Amino acid sequence: MARSVPETRDGILAAAARRFAVTGYKGTSLQDIAREVGCSKAAVLYHFANKEAILTELMAPAIAMLLALDERLAGSTGPAAQRDAVEGFVELALRFRREIALLHGEFPELLQHPAFAHVQRSSDRLRDALAGGSGRAEAQVGALIVLAGVAAACAEFPDLPDDELRAALLAVARRALAPLD
Incomplete structure (x- = not known):
């Protein structure tokens, strides 16, 4: 059949x-x-149409959640934006652990594909929110470490219960981010 x-x-x-x-x-x-x-x-x-279309379909729910987070963070600045960005990104990473694990090592290159240009812009704004809008090197580096580290932890610990991983990710992310002036 x-x-x-x-x-x-x-x-x-x-x-x-x-x-x-x-x-x-x-x-x-x-x-x-x-x-x-x-x-x-x-x-x-x-x-x-091609392999990129398959990837786009696989990643569509995660991308939709990232874009929704980006929209929620729009216009928000400072500590509130930083808190919302950390919590929102941790939830996204937990919900889409499998997708993150699938592509973890290839994200930077994949973001160069035209189909994912909007994802790169949203990621940049998310990093800015994680930095609390600060241009200081310490804040920007901390934000980048949180983005990469949350993704890496979700890929590395697929069997850790969500509640346990969420608590660990939030605690570590908050420590990594430079306090705002």
Whole structure:
């Protein structure tokens, strides 16, 4: 019996997620995904224009949450923005641990793709909010460490219960961020 279109599409996404986790985005070909699904490369291309479209679909919920956080932080400054940014980013990272783990080492390069330009802008604004709007090197470096560290911790500790990881991430993030003047 032939697979239904939604079943095939979901299968492609699941196979792509597994392959990206094993060999990375760059190390995975459309043929690898097709082979894992048990279909042809043409069938994969019927559902998705290219590998970037598959990645975009996999990351869409996480990106939507990042954009919503960016919107919530718009116009907010200082300690309130910093607190909201830390809490919002930790929640995003916990909710999308699997996606972060899949692409953790490849984020900087992936953000260079035109399809993810809006993600880079939102990430930059999030880093600015984490720095409390300060341009001081200490605040900017602390914000970058929090962004990278939260993502790394979510990828490194996939089996740690959410409540335990959330508490640890929030405590460490708050210590890493320079107090605002």
